[in-house]
Amino acid sequence: MKVAVMGAGAVGCYYGAMLARAGHEVVLIGRPSHVEAVRARGLRLETRTFDEQVPLGASTEPGAVQGADLVLFCVKSTDTEAAAAQIRPHLSPDALVLTLQNGVDNDERVRSVLPSSEVAAAVVYVATEMAGPGHVKHHGRGELVIAPSRRSEQVAQQLLAADVPTQISGNVRGSLWAKLVLNCAYNALSAVSQLPYGELVKGAGVAEVIRDVVAECLAVAKAEGVEIPGDIDAAIRGIAQSMPSQYSSTAQDLARGKPSEIDHLNGFVVRRGEALGVPTPANRVLFVMVRLLENKQQPR
Template sequence: MKTAVLGAGAVGCYYGGMLARARREVVLIGRPQHVEAIKRDGLYMDTQNFQEHVRVAATIEAAGLVGARMVLCCVKSTDTLQAAVEMAPHLADDAILLSLQNGYDNAERLQAALGRPVHAAVVYVATEMAGPGHLRHHGRGELVIGPFAGSAEVVAEFAVAGVPVQVSDNVAGALWAKLIINCAYNALSAITQLPYGRIAPGEGIAGVMADIVAECLAVAQADGVVVPGDIHAAVAGIARSMATQKSSTAHDVARGKRSEIDHLNGYVLRRGEALGIATPVNRVLHALVRLLEARAPDCGR
């Protein structure tokens, strides 16, 4: 099975790299600086379990999707619709499309734009690009997907690479659980530029996070979604399992780039407004990150 990764940044390079390391056919489609380094030296995977240069095909062209049986869309939520435009001419009729993106509704947006099934994958991994072609892994690595015609094939393919994939009948709930975790940490990490392990013990932060979670749960419930498990415990656990990780929002703000905050706390804010649920803490975090973004000219809307 050939796998193509569109948007091969930290998340895409981790999952594509794990597949390539297991000698599966993979092509990474990413930014020029990463593609050039990967073509020259391989993808350097600096993980918790190994450090290795992994040979893998890489290109900046969406035509790399041609012939792929599995496509992992890993672009930023802000680039979802543009990704659909770029993918459309190159997708095989039988390709399995997975959205490995932050936010709740990217798979739905891709599906509407492409007019074909797109399946959401809930991603639990802490990674960053530490330099051109250099992936740094801080923890975890599992995926959650829903049941569909090719789900068993996806599970089997990733199993070869040592990547656990759970098939869940409640992907909507799992997506909301991930969204809540992102809402609890991403903005705070962006505002403070601190990793998760230093944020959680901060004075007053436990109460702030509890308020964020409560607001998110109220919106999810009003939207008819059941969030599985003990989400308060799951949020607390992130500070331990991903202690050294800064959020992708923090990296975007630090680099003067447009972040995904509109699709995280901003999504909860919009759904809350539509459903008549007040979300004041999410509103404040969203507004503060937008102010930080406004300092950079290329982050304006």
């Protein structure tokens, strides 16, 4: 299987490297410094059980998706439509575009730009970070839940064979919302405090803030008619226990002076709450605080 990773950040690099280790032809599409490092030495995949230089391709050009059977679409939610338009002229007619992004509507946004392509959403449960150009660190987990499509069963089997736990679900929308609730609970708080999850939850009043944020998210989801699977409270508790040293992606973005995806996390909940008549004051405060920190980092 030929695989292209559009937006080769920590998530895309991890799954791309796992597929490359399993013998698939993989090309990472990312920033020049990252691409140069991968071309020179391969991608360093550092996990708790192994530390390897994984040989794979790398390019800065969206055209590198040409000929790919599977495109792992991993760009920031803020770049979804623009990135989809960049790959549109180069996609194979039979390619599956799998969206591995934060937020709940990226597959719909990609489909609006690529109406003739097969697009499926995926829910990602992995703790990773870029430790430098050509170097991804894996801190834990790695499961994928993907939506049904013509190619989903085949792709799921290939992922399973590459040691990526994968399941197909008819309620990916609910699972995406469940992931959104987790992100809303932790991402902004980790970003504002610059603390990993394990330390964050020890803070006075943090548990109560998380409780309020989650309650608002669930109220918005209910108003949307979304059925969230599983025990969301247990999942919230499990994040800090299973990934105690992990900083949220929003925290990592702020630490590097990069724009975050907060508009598509707490900001999304605030906007949908306004549209549906559901109050979201806790989410609004976190959203505004992160935006203020982002604006503070911009040149005056």
